[in-house]
Each structure stands twice: as C-alpha cells, then as structure tokens.
Amino acid sequence: MNQPSLEPLRQKLDETNRQLLELLSERAQIAQEIGNIKEKQGIPKFDPVREKEMLTELVASNKGPFTDDTIRHLFKQIFQASLNLQVTDHKKQLLVSRKKQKEDTVVTLGNDVKVGGGSPVLIAGPCSVESYDQTRTVAAALKQAGITVLRGGAFKPRTSPYDFQGLGIEGLKILKEVGDEFGLKTISEIVDPAHVELACEYIDVIQIGARNMQNFELLKAAGEVRKPILLKRGLAATIDEFLHAAEYILARGNTQVMLIERGIRTYEKATRNTLDISAVPILKQESHLPVLVDVTHSTGRKDILAPCAKAALAAGADGVMVEVHPDPATALSDAAQQLNIEEFGNFYAQVRESGLLG
Amino acid sequence: MNQPSLEPLRQKLDETNRQLLELLSERAQIAQEIGNIKEKQGIPKFDPVREKEMLTELVASNKGPFTDDTIRHLFKQIFQASLNLQVTDHKKQLLVSRKKQKEDTVVTLGNDVKVGGGSPVLIAGPCSVESYDQTRTVAAALKQAGITVLRGGAFKPRTSPYDFQGLGIEGLKILKEVGDEFGLKTISEIVDPAHVELACEYIDVIQIGARNMQNFELLKAAGEVRKPILLKRGLAATIDEFLHAAEYILARGNTQVMLIERGIRTYEKATRNTLDISAVPILKQESHLPVLVDVTHSTGRKDILAPCAKAALAAGADGVMVEVHPDPATALSDAAQQLNIEEFGNFYAQVRESGLLG
Amino acid sequence: MNQPSLEPLRQKLDETNRQLLELLSERAQIAQEIGNIKEKQGIPKFDPVREKEMLTELVASNKGPFTDDTIRHLFKQIFQASLNLQVTDHKKQLLVSRKKQKEDTVVTLGNDVKVGGGSPVLIAGPCSVESYDQTRTVAAALKQAGITVLRGGAFKPRTSPYDFQGLGIEGLKILKEVGDEFGLKTISEIVDPAHVELACEYIDVIQIGARNMQNFELLKAAGEVRKPILLKRGLAATIDEFLHAAEYILARGNTQVMLIERGIRTYEKATRNTLDISAVPILKQESHLPVLVDVTHSTGRKDILAPCAKAALAAGADGVMVEVHPDPATALSDAAQQLNIEEFGNFYAQVRESGLLG
C-alpha cells in the first residue's frame, strides 16, 4: 500500500536531483573560469570576505525548510568543492604523495646501498658514538653479519642539558673512519641547521630526530643538500604532519628522503612508546618514499625486538633500525635498550629466519 | 582591469547560488513529505539501498567538471541534511541536551541537598568503607566542617581479583547507619545491575564508576530507579560518549543524573590521570545536568588537590569530590592519594577562602 | 696517583657490601619465619601499622649521611622484598602467567577447532547479525574459502541508546542455525552477566567486548561457565589490566580464555584506534593464553587490513579477526569498515600468500 503514495514523490526527488546536478556542474564551470582569470592576475583563489557575503545573502533568502545552519553548511561544501577545482590542491599534489609519483622512490646510500622498492635493509649501531674502539667493535661485528649500514649518534639531543651530549664533529669523524674501513654506509643525527652541509663530508645519511621533526629551519637546511635524509616521526606527530615535514625537504629539491616510524606517545607504559604499525601501510600507500621502523625506540624493550621487526617487515616496511652496543651496561645513553653483539646475532637470526628480509 | 572580467562571472555565480538554494528547499520539502508518509507507515526513514541507487544514477549522469567523488560527497551531504529534517535528530533531541532543556537540572540528594544551578557542593569520604569506626571517624570530621555529603566505596572494582573488593552490602549498611547518625547524604558505587534496586534502600546516590561508564546493562538498571545517579566519565571516554552514557539513564526515565569528570588517560605520568578541565564548561554548555569533578582520581596527588578543586569551581563545576581517610597509610585501597583529616581541613580552608564555593 | 687513595676505600666498601648481604639474608629468614606463623594463624602478611612504626624508629635513629627520605626509601624496598618472600606473589603466580604455566594454552572451539600453540586461526563475519539471509550469505562464502570460525554480534553495545542494539537472543539463534548448517564455530558478544549461561546453548565462544573488559561482574559470570571466552582489550586498558581482567575469569575456573588486541585510543586520527602490535609479543611472553588481533576495530580502515593482519601474525599472534558483510553500505552498524565478500577474498589471498598462516 505504501508504494503508490511514495513512488510519485520519489520521482520528483529524482528529478530534483538531476536539476541539482546540472546546476552544480554549471556553477563549477563558472568557478573554473573565475579561477583562470585569478590565476593570470595573480589574485588569491580563496576569498573569505566574498564567501562570507555570499553566505549572508543566501541565508537571508532562505525560506526553509532547511535551517540557516544547514544552508550554510551545504553551501560551504559547494564552495569548497569549487575552490578545489580552482587551486592546485596541495594535498593531491604534495611532492611526497603517491598521487604525484606512482613508483617507489629508491634512496641510494653512498653509491650502492638501495633503500625502497626492493629488499628491506637492516640498519644497526650504537645509540651514541662514544669512542673509536667502541664504534669499531660494533662495525666489525655488523660487517661480519652482513649488515651494510651503521648508525651512531654524534650530536645527541638530550632531555637534560647536563647529560652526555655526544662527541659532536669528532663523532662524525670516527663514523667516517670506521665506515671507510669496513665499507659500511653511515647515518648520524644532525640537530643544527648550520651543521647540515658540513656533515655531508663525513656521513652518508643525515638523520633528523623525532624532537626535530617540526624544526622547520632544520628541514629546510636538509632540503638544500643532496644527501639522503632519514626523517623520524615526532613523538606525537600525526601521519599527516609527518608527511608534511618530509614535504619541507622535498620542496627544497632534496628527493632522497626516508621516513622512519619510531613509536608514538600513549598511556601504555609496558613499552617506552607505542609502535604504530598501521603507519607503515598508510605511509606506503600515501607516499612513494621508503618507510622504515626503528624498533629500539618504538619499544624500549630488548625482549620484543625480533617480533616487532618481523611485524614491521610483514606490514611492508623497507627497513628496520636497531641499536647495538658492545657493552650496553656501560653505554653513555639509552643503556637499557641496546642489544649487545651476541643479542644482536640472535635478533638478526630470528628476523632472517622469517624470510621477511627478502 | 580585473573587475570588468570577474564581475559578470560573479553575478552568474550569485544567480546560480540562488537557483541552487531554491532547488534545495524544494528538495527538502519533498523529503519531508516522504518522511511523513514513512512515519505513518512505520517504515525506517533511512534507506541505504535507495541512497546508493540515487548516487549511482547521479554519478552516471555526471559530465564534470566536478569529479564523481565530489558529486558523491556533495549529494551525501544533501541526503544527510534531508534525512535530518525527516527524523527526530537524536543529537539535537538528546534528553541530556541543553537544546532539549534550557534550565539547569537540580538533583536533590535525600530531601534537602541540592546539586546543580546553585552553590557548589563538596563531597568527601574514604575510598573504601573499611569498618564502622573508620567511616564514623571521617563522618564526624566532615560533619563538623560543614560537609553534607559522604562518599564511601562498598563494592570496589579492582584491577586484580585478589585485591580487597570492598565490604559489599555490609558497607552500604555502615554508610546508612553513619549517614543517619550525622545527617549526611551518602554515595556509593554499584557495579552489578542486580544490586541497583537494593542499594536504593541504603544510600542516597548511586555512583556508576569510570570502568562501568559503558556498561549499558548497569546504565539501564540505573535508569529504572528513582535515585540520583553520579555517573563517572570513563578512563578514555570522549565527552560525546559520556553524554550518551547519561542518555541511557535518562531514556529510562531517571532524570536525576550528575556527571563527574575524573581525569582521562594520557601519556603524562606526573599525575595519575589528566584532569580534563575543559570538559567542565563543555558539559555545562551541552547539557543541563550538574557537572562535578573528582579531584582525587583526576590527579592522584594530594599536593595539588586544592588548586585543582579551585580550578574546577572557577570553570563552572557544580561540585567537587575528594577522598578522605582517618589514616591513609593503612587504607585498604588508594592509600597514597587520600587526605587525612587534618589535610582535608587545610584543603577545605583553601577552597573556601577562594570564594569559589559560593 | 688515584689508585693508591681509592683502592683502600673500595676494599672497605666491598667489605660493607658483604656484611650488608649477610644481614639482608638474615633478615629475610626472620621475615620468612614470621610469614609462616602468620600463615598458620590466618593473620594478613602485610601489616602497614607495624611497617610505619619500624620506619619511624629507623628514621629517629638515623644520624646520616643518608637523608631520612633515603633511609625511608631503602627500608621500604627491603620490607617489600621481605613481604614478597612471605606472600604468594600474585603477579608471579597469576593463573594467566607463563610463570605459572610454561606451555601454551590451547583453546578448543566446539570439539575440533584449536586456537593457540599451532597454526593461526582466521575469524570472520559481520559486525551485527542482521537477518538469517545476511548471516547465511557470509557463512557460505567463508565456508567456501576454508574459514572455520564465524563471528556476528547479537547484543551490540552502542554509544547511543537510539542506535540499533542487535537482534539479541534471536541473533544467537540465527548464528546457531547457520553455524550448524555450514559446520562453522560461532562467536558472539554477551553484555549481561545474566545471559552468559543461556548463550552457551547457542554459540561456541562468548566474546567480552572492549567496553566491558573491566565489567568484573560479567568476567565473573564468564568464569563460571565452561565455554571458551574471547576477551577484548579495553579501549585504554594497559597490558597489565588486560591480563588481570583475564585472571578474573581463570580465577573462577574457566581456563579457556583467548586474549584479543583491538587497538587503543591515541591522538592519531588516521586510524580509528592504534593497533598496539607490541602487545602481541608481550602478552605471548607474559601469558600462556592465545593472543589474537582484531584488525577491523584496530584500524577502522579496509585499505590496510591485509598488511596489519600479516604484521599481527609475524609478531606471533595465534589468530586474526576481521569483519565481513555481504553489503557493507547497508550494514546496520560499522558500515564503513566491513569488507564485502570479494574484498574479503582479496584480503584472505594476501594473508595466505605471505605464508604466515602456517
């Protein structure tokens, strides 16, 4: 019994839909023409004052049954859609975006180690470069295991000004010497925009740390050089903010950027941070840049590094980073969470065994 | 030079806007008629299959310049707006909402203590009712200070099954006896839907704890009785979820509900939870129910209870709850965070002095 | 020059260490004897009043150089260590703990599907049981794919009291009928302690939902039956709280408990919740119970279910749960995040291909 009475109304509704569609298309065309003119004249596309006027006028003419708020809402959606037609949507066109570049970016460390789009890479080394001997001991062990990339901190951003702040340039020199001896690529964090250029002489990859993910001056400096950058996600950065931070680097011309998830701050205390594993497939989907996972800082627990590294690789990560120290108990930073060389051997064996390293 | 070329286009745009407005209003009227018929026939207003068909048809007819995604998005907004006209929008019409009831709800404890819309109330007492003597000692001190409401846990939801779970019904009886002796109103948490009715015989307010904020069976049971309910915000509940939890109670007919913020889970470890002070004005704005703050559980720190209580009152809270124990060091639960009687005296003096208690 | 002056002092220190060790051992023995006597007499082992007296006396005798606070701290540690010797340490002896049971618990669904300690299981089905046809359609597809366990909600805990609350018992009956027809095991959430026993007649696994993880009355009811329980982690529950919630069930005699991670609440909005992948290896390490991952609720995004499921398995999960609906667009709950049957096919193919399903 209800079909008879509903049907005619539904047909009227369908007809109205069709008319709305036509009108919307017409409006979009006008908006495009306006956009083109503005483009030529260098006038900003978004004109909030004019939008406000149009809304005021529409609401004044509104006779219902939609409330004024609803009318305001619907037209704001229409205005936004029209604006999107006019402007180069930065979101769509972000340099880091898959929409901008379909194929995976491959970052080349030195002249032979490739990251992205192929076999995953394992990066290891001490939290801090403490001495030539300490660094050499780790490097020798990594080399023997078949690892190709050595990490080590020279400039350490520390919560307290009184904590060990790293060996600075001296640390970079040690990395270079040891890297050269064993044929390992080297990664170290740089914290001062003024050091970026200098650092390029000593190391193969410049790391930008979690605390500096939105230090935009540092990002800009990293964009000016032509060394690979390893950009860490901030402690409480959203994925969107992470991608925009990378965009700062690409926007300056440096396309050799790797993203690295390192755990986010949550209420859970069983781990130092919470490894946001879903960030891996999301970043791989949204961006063409290589995506890595720092399992050490993500968890802060040596006892779960292997399963977390396997999870990272299974989720599609292009690499994993882990901290290794010859004698963690005496380490000058992050003593509790670094693997010793034997533990690293076990860790590496477990990860390799899974077949996920390719 | 740009005015000449932009102006005619802008006029065309304004004209299109007007036509769109007209068409949208027309469509809204048809949707309303359909809604009325459906109402009479008892057919659900929202018909996802029909919506999908309409969208499919519209996209098929779309000739640009808007993308199909944009068309889909815009029409979904229009459909939603039309649906909102048809149905009783529960959000707008939530029983807990200020939109439904302008004036403040005043909850009456026993037959004389009023909460909401007037002078703020201070609720105090031990975490757990441990014995008649312990409860009586606190009650005597509170009475002397001029406090009118006594809290005390009888059924304690504890993380571990092996921790002290409270005295149960025995605890409620102690509360009643002590409350009667000193003329204090009493509050205690109930955790089992089956106990709600029984509890009404012993206490003046039934508390629903943070862990049970979305125990909907318990909320429904609380909605069936005619005792005031003190509903705690869940450990990680949004304000929206909190209000909907209260709605479960009001929807069953019990309008005597008080909301109490008790801190939310965040990464910060300096406090047990993070007191979400902005929840107070937001809840007061969105709802007509009284809003209180449990400063003890929000902070877990005795040393900042007074400033936090003052902040709560300054933000517009209708009351503050605080834990007091004759000898916190020997308390069977939450030993560290309960004030002893002398400390309570200092706390109360500071809060009173601020003039914020009205 | 420094060795001569430091060495004798170091020897003295070593000697003091030895004496301290001896004295501590002696003290531990006395404490054990006291514990044994208390045990026999049924006196509580922890005596806060006596501890306070001892501390007061020690501080009174303290002549430095340690501050009174340091003395209090050190002796509290010593008291705690002594108490641990006396009492059955619940943490060490938790029924859910690996320390209590070395080998993996294997949970048997119906009489043949095993979860834990072997090949991982894949659980699939609609968010809500909406009708016999809808459920049957999914079941037929799952059966054909080789899936053995069907999930479907009959009692839906919903934020709003006005949302679809599920078909209730009717839903359980549909699950039973469909499960029987296709030889599938069935899982459904129960929210009321009073329904637990009844539910055992219809379904093979009783699920306790995230919002009810600390609904201790429900946990106790689940502990009283002899059906497998699937316990979901709370929205903001710590791992420790999660294990204690399971302990409530085991403490009542039901050992057939499976733990399921389902994402936790964080600031990140790219996903509905944040899948805490490190919880998997931690739970596997701390407990002998099977650990699963609900990838649908963890992420709320269909586009990353396969990599997240692979990550879960690589991290050591005993199973994965995912939502499948014949026509997600028309689903009565969680429309956006359910896979349709074709999407499920793709998802399953990707997970199988990884070799991680064993």
Added chain:
Amino acid sequence: MNQPSLEPLRQKLDETNRQLLELLSERAQIAQEIGNIKEKQGIPKFDPVREKEMLTELVASNKGPFTDDTIRHLFKQIFQASLNLQVTDHKKQLLVSRKKQKEDTVVTLGNDVKVGGGSPVLIAGPCSVESYDQTRTVAAALKQAGITVLRGGAFKPRTSPYDFQGLGIEGLKILKEVGDEFGLKTISEIVDPAHVELACEYIDVIQIGARNMQNFELLKAAGEVRKPILLKRGLAATIDEFLHAAEYILARGNTQVMLIERGIRTYEKATRNTLDISAVPILKQESHLPVLVDVTHSTGRKDILAPCAKAALAAGADGVMVEVHPDPATALSDAAQQLNIEEFGNFYAQVRESGLLG
C-alpha cells in the same frame, strides 16, 4: 596466642633493622669519601663497570632466601642512594627548581610589566601579524581595555610548507612600531637560532613555540641573550621534559624565563588539545618560574575560553594568553579559534568579574 611466638621474631627483626641502618650509614660515609677524591681528580662519579663487578660478586655470594634478582635490585637502590650523596644531584639542583630558589622569579617585560609572584597578566593579540593596520586595530582595542602585552606571530611554524609562513622580520618591525605607539610590550615567536639576537631589537619577549620546545640549539641561543623568554610546552612533552627544556636556557645564563602550558595531545576531539590544568600547580611547586596558560591553543574553542582562563588563574597561573583578531574569518592562520574584538571584550569582562585577575 600468636603474640608469644611472633614477638621474639619481631624483636630480632628490629635488631637487624638497626644493624642494617648502621651499616648503610657506614657505607654512605665511605662512598662520600670516594666521591670527594674523585671530585678532586676529575674522575666521573658514576662507574658502571665497577658497579657491575660489585653486583656480580654479591650475587655470587648470595645464599638466599632472597633471589639473585632481589639482591641485585636492593643493591642497585643502595648504590643509587650512595651516588646521589656523591654527585650534585641535578634534579635537586636544577636552576629552574624551587629547591634551588625558594622565592618566585619575577620576569620584567620592557621595564615595567612584571610577570610572576604578583597580579596575573593577560596577554592578547593576533595569531599572525598580517599587516600594520590589522595589528594596530587590535593594539588600540587592547590598550583601551587596559591590556599591557601584545602578542603576534611573525615567523609562523606551519605544518605545510605551502601555508602562510608569516611576515618574518617585517612582522617584528610592525610589532615594534605598534608596540611603541601604544606603549604595549610585545611577544613574538622566533624559530631560528640565528634570529634570536636580531629579534631582541624589536620585541620585548621571545617566544619559543611548542614544536620547538626540544629544539635544543634554539634553547641555547635563547639562553645567550638577556631578553625574557616565553617557553611553550611541547605538544606531548612531559612536565619533566618541559622543566629540563627551560633549564637549557637558564644554564646559559638567561634567568628571565616564563613557562606556558598550551594543551597536550590526547584522544579527546572535543577540544584541539587537552588543557592540562594540573600542570599549573605542579610547575608552580617544582619551579620558581612564572607559569602561564595559553587558553586559545589549549582548547581551540572560542566558546570556553573564559571558564578555562578562570580555571587557569584559580589554579595559580601567573597569566593567561589569548588570541584576538579584528576579523577572524579572514585571518591567514587559525581563523576559527581567534576572538574578534567584541568577543574579547566579553571574555575579558568575564575573567575580570571573577576577581581572579587580582
């Protein structure tokens, strides 16, 4: 019947306690002597290798009943306590700490506006300095209302490299001109260490933003100048990290530092961030520096600014910061959350009325 058998054991325990106390004191004296010698010889006080040796030896000699883990734990506590005696405990001695300086630090803006230890200050102004006219309009309104400090962003740290980044030095010049005209003190954020010195010529207070709270190079640069610094809490910084960030500035000699809470990242979406009100009394207690609250960024909601400002003041804040723009709808940044001048008038009236501004 139990007293007879427990009492002698308790006396033995008391005796052992006394002996332990003596031995601990003796050990502490030896440790102090060692510390003094190390001090003179410039040897680090903490010697992890030696600690490890001592623990190994002690565990080797352990005959129970304490487990080796317990022995290790207890001696680590003892070692730590001894080390605390030897070294300058940085926590106790942090320059920002109340333990180091009892009385409140009073920061002087320009030569007359005092912040800290007295009447609270209200800081207002636009998110960004967009033009001379816009800034002048706000300044005139603030002046008239009796406000003494004007804020305005010249260097804007923006998530996207394509968003308006501020007028830079030009913006600082506008602030100076407008500040001079109206006799207002000025605050603006500096993001590059290289700009800190230059900025001192134009503005009265250098703000370090939330994203740069752990940009240690910037903190060091801020420590080198003698202008007041307004340091914002990081988006997910703990209170401890916040204080240590301030310590970086004081350690370089600049003692004129103000701390400002601006909300932290949590799961709650009703507000842009969660105003951590308890941070105010904690910071006031732990540090002698002035503590302010930025109510605009804490909440991102104009409708609750007044109650939140009142809460901040009631909690003990030395000031409140709020964003004001002549026409928020057209603002180049943070349009939605800035008050217009009339709204600011209402806000200010409400705050003043509360009597909390002193």
